[in-house]
Amino acid sequence: MxxxxxxxxxxxxxxxxxxxxxxxxxxxxxxxxxxxxxxxxxxxxxxxxxxxxxxxxxxxxxxxxxxxxxxxxxxxxxxxxxxxxxxxxxxxxxxxxxxxxxxxxxxxxxxxxxxxxxxxxxxxxxxxxxxxxxxxxxxxxxxxxxxxxxxxxxxxxxxxxxxxxxxxxxxxxxxxxxxxxxxxxxxxxxxxxxxxxxxxxxxxxxxxxxxxxxxxxxxxxxESRSTPAASSPPPPASGTPVVAWRGFSFAIGGARRIDVDDAVLVAGSVVGLVGPSGAGKSSFCAALSGETPAASGSVELDGALFAGRDRRPVGSARRRIGWVRQDALAALDPRRTARYLVSEAAESSGAVSEALGLAELPESLLARTPGALSGGERQRVQLARILASGPRVLLLDEVFAGIDPDRRARMLRRLRAWAAGGDRAVLLVTHDHGFLDAEAIPRFVTAGDRILATEPAC
Amino acid sequence: MRLLRAAALLIAGLSATAPWIATPVPWIVRHEGGWSFPIFGVGDAVDVSLFIIAGAAAAWTLRSRGRIAVVLLVGVCLLFRAVGTTMDPPPVAAEIVVRAPIPYDGVTRDLSATRLPVGISTRHLLGTDATGRDVAARLLRGVRNSLAVAILVTIVATGVGIVVGLLLAAGPPVLRLPTDLLATTVVAIPAILVLLAVRTVAGGGIVPFVAVLATLRIPAIARVTHASARDLLAAPFVRAAFGLGLPAVHVYARTIVPHASGAAYALAGFGIVGAILAESALGFLGLGWSSTTPSLGALLEETRDLPSSGGLVAFLLGVVLLGIGSVAADVTRRSARAGETRP
Missing domain, CATH: 3.40.50.300 (P-loop containing nucleotide triphosphate hydrolases)
Structure with missing residues (x-):
């Protein structure tokens, strides 16, 4: 039976x-x-x-x-x-x-x-x-x-x-x-x-x-049965380094400080960051993108200092690390249409159409304001907006949460090509080990007050 | 309420066209060579721009069909004005076919017809004042002048107020205390005192007058803009816009201002009525921006001892104020609604 x-x-x-x-x-x-x-x-x-x-x-x-x-x-x-x-x-x-x-x-x-x-x-x-x-x-x-x-x-x-x-x-x-x-x-x-x-x-x-x-x-x-230690760590630096952080740490919630293991993301890499909510994943994105100050250490982008303890990027430098935020509704101006939002920071009209393609945004959605879009659509508008601004590093903060698995897999494939084509790097922040397992993506994991790069596998 | 608003719009519309309605220049003239339209030659650049602004305002407040009608009317008038004066032949042995409804400019004195009561003369609809000036013509032109000054004051105050508020929000915190003290001081001094002081230094005229009234209104607008802008600077979508590396000026102009200025616009709605009242009060006291050009305050003062027209003028002015207040409130509500977003 x-x-x-x-x-x-x-x-x-x-x-x-x-x-x-x-x-x-x-x-x-x-x-x-x-x-x-x-x-x-x-x-x-x-x-x-x-x-x-x-x-x-x-x-x-x-x-x-x-x-x-x-x-x-x-x-x-x-x-x-x-x-x-x-x-x-x-x-x-x-x-x-x-x-x-x-x-x-x-x-x-x-x-x-x-x-x-x-x-x-x-x-x-x-x-x-x-x-x-x-x-x-x-x-x-x-x-x-x-x-x-x-x-x-x-x-x-x-x-x-x-x-x-x-x-x-x-x-x-x-x-x-x-x-x-x-x-x-x-x-x-x-x-x-x-x-x-x-x-x-x-x-x-x-x-x-x-x-x-x-x-x-x-x-x-x-839930993925694999323990964090068993998952494959981010690949060691082989290829052009795009972004690297050393001795990096940042504060969350005032008193807590998260230390980040040194790591390098090379051109074309797609790397995950996994951890439970409240572990400081979004705060890491904020510190990495220069929105909030780092507590210590430095972030190097293309070999030059980008952000660090005494240095925060200002002006147009900030677009080089694009942070697609978790809450897309809050991150988009409620008065503007999707078309405006995507093209606002675009380098060129070609960048806009490329970004719209990467985010799978059809023309029919572009006249709507964020409030009239679904959660997944909004998130794709935000993604397109940031892609169009031409970042070197893309931080995707739980971006795929509202996006169905098929589209998610397609978009990820395109993002991989995008990263490889322009010597760019993608950091995929999620709490879902399963998704990263399915796509065989190496990952960082959070552990208490640390973000581990884990020991190099090879 | 609808009647009141219609009356106010009518009076405001009439006063916007006052230079052409209340004028001794005839509308249509017949002479040996044919017809001519001297009316299209009347009015200087200020008159015409006020006419266009009033047309635009009316078009904005009206519904679609009325809007089209107003735009067409304004357009046709401007077209005629452009071509009408050039084809105007010299009036030889002219005969007036159509004269203006109020064939007086309200400025020229006529000592043979002083203090005429309402209803005696078919030409002087509202009678004449102590020096024989037509009250109806003065009323139309007075409403027009006062309204124009009030709108000018509000536009200047709102524009400068928003900019000051944004500068406060964006600038170093050191600026805040002195600015706050300055604003409090400005608000605390009565307008009359400031105006008297300014008149003795800068003399009369429209520029010091508008500058003083606008300055007194700037602190309130700057403060509400500052408060909204400070909240907005912490809003995720504003931070995201900065994070995209957009120039600060762009983020302020395209993202912060549209959200932060809602409260300032709401204040401006009340501000227009307040500015008319302030302008009238000062005019009544003889502190107006001009002693010869008709304005509401001066008009009240001139007509208050006339037997029949005085009360009527005061009543009409009340209607105008209420109506403008109502229209302004409506416009403000509408722009506030436009800023709402669906959840």
Whole structure:
């Protein structure tokens, strides 16, 4: 019996706004899946949608399908799982889920009763999760957070549903507890259950060996399994150096200072910079482009000092490092049309048409103001605007976030040609390892208060 | 309100054409050689430019059909003026066929017909004043002169105010304290005192008068522009424009000014009415920019003791002020809407 769970363009919305979207994802019983992502990104909402336990303000569109060999069972129009599919979920706030008037033993006995299990099943489950038997008859009000979580996990083992959902199952658990959760989940997967876990705990997620997903900008995407150290570092300088930084560091948020490993971008290179939000990626762009002062070190462009601790580029020099900002709506004058914005800083009309081609901007969009464009279109207008100004180095700050994968791949191909054709360099800032993996792009990574160039591979 | 605005537009339109409506020069004359149109020879460059400006303003405020009509009318008048005077033969034994509706210029005195009340003479619609000048002609020309001065004051004040505000925002912070002190001082001194002082030094005339009134209005406009510009300098799209390496002058002119000047334009709407009031008050006190050219303040002063026309003139002036205020508010609203952007 091979079970799998399929998400088919599932969108969970609350009050009309999309909370989390899943395009096409299949979760195999043998692997299970772990969803991570920053808090508030919609992990719990996704689990609740799966369990059919969303609040009234939320609704689900698209299809949730359980595939069993050739048979498909769908969640109904109201988002409820079909009766043949038993789902169970351990909520994040474990203590609140237990009735404080009852003991753990009574709670588990109730669960066993509901699902027609024997007291032996309960005993085995309690042993499996590592819950101390001495605490079985204590009121659940006196259990610690970790103990309460283990009671719930035991209940899940007893109930043994088809789809197991666990929300932050390792919060409050120590290393050994974490290992037991992994064991329990392994056993469940071995017996053909579908396990879906939402967690912040990277260590735990790593141990489960499940398919890993992350919610980025409200979309569930596959997370790259490769660790930063394993990803290929930026190529060593072979070719004409375009831009290089040495001893470079910059301040973010006043007190924090980010040190950047020395690196050189050579002509024609496309290099990524990956890190979670808040790691200082955009601030790095600002410091590199000379918008904000560097705390130390220097940036050399074409062998000449461009920006540094005591030096910020002014006037037309600034266009040589073009920073395509993350928030395109804010970065474009709301009064001007796309045509004006693209040609405003252009070197020539030829540069404009070349930039429009690179950014795939059709003539029909050019008469619109930024407010009348979609997010992706706006971002392409900003890209064209900066390309037309003739930069030597292009900093793309999460530029592809609102752009569909096909176009993204096409644009990247053209940008590569653009960089190679004019001895230029592109730095692609993103939090998406997967995209860089797919395109085989070497990358810098953020690590705490550093930006690592990683050790040269060759 | 619509009636009031229509009345105001009518009076403003009439006053813009005052040199041709209130003039002793006949419109159409027949003589032995045929017809001629002496009216097209009337008016100097200032008259014509005011006429064009009024036409442009009317065209801007009106809806599409009215706009076309106004533009056509102004165009035809200018065409006739250009060709009409050259084909004008010498009037020999001329006979006036059509005379101007108010066949007086409001300046020439007629001591045989002083203090005529309203309704006695079909030619003197609003009677005459103590020296026999036609009140209707003086009213039209007075509205025109006062409105022109008020608009001039507002344009100068807004232009200079915006530039000063931008300089403050762009310039070194050291400039701010002295400029602020200066602005506060300027605002604190009553206009009459300044004007009296300037008159004793620079004499009368339109230039010192406009300069003083405009100077008094600059601080407010400079301050609101400064505040908006300072916010804008931190706005991402302005920083991005600088980041593109565009010349600072270009960024200021094309990106900052259109956004920063909205508040200044809103002030200008009120400013026109304020400037008319200030001009009238000073004219009433005899501190106007000219003692011979008719203006609203002087007119009020001259007609206030006339038996019937005095009250009527004051009433008409009130209508003009209200109407202009309403039109100005409307224009300001419209330009504010034009600056709005969709989310």
């Amino acid at each position: 091979t079970l799998s769970l399929r998400f088919d363009r599932v969108v969970v919305a609350r009050d009309g706004a999309t909370v989390v979207a899943v395009d096409q994802v299949v979760v195999d019983a043998a692997r299970g899946c772990v969803v991570s992502g920053p808090s508030g990104s919609g992990k719990t909402t996704l689990l609740r949608a799966l369990a059919g336990r969303l609040d009234r303000a939320a609704n689900v569109s698209g299809h949730l399908v359980l595939c069993e060999a050739a048979r498909e069972t769908r969640w109904d129009a109201r988002g409820m799982p079909p009766p043949s599919v038993r789902t169970a979920m351990i909520p994040q706030d474990a203590s609140a889920a237990l009735d404080p008037l009852h003991s753990a033993a009574r709670f588990l006995a109730g669960v066993a009763d509901d699902h027609g299990r024997s007291p032996d099943d309960v005993r085995r489950a309690v042993a499996a999760v590592g819950f101390p038997e001495s605490r079985l008859f204590a009121s659940t009000a006196h259990l610690s957070g970790g103990e309460a979580r283990r009671v719930l996990l035991a209940a899940l083992v007893v109930a043994d549903p088809t789809v197991w959902m666990l929300d932050e199952p390792t919060a409050g658990l120590d290393d050994a507890g974490c290992a037991r959760v992994v064991d329990v989940l392994d056993a469940a997967r071995a017996s053909g259950r579908i396990v879906v876990v939402a967690t912040h705990d990277a260590r735990f997620a790593e141990r489960t060996g499940a398919a890993r997903f992350t919610i980025a900008d409200g979309v569930l995407v596959a």
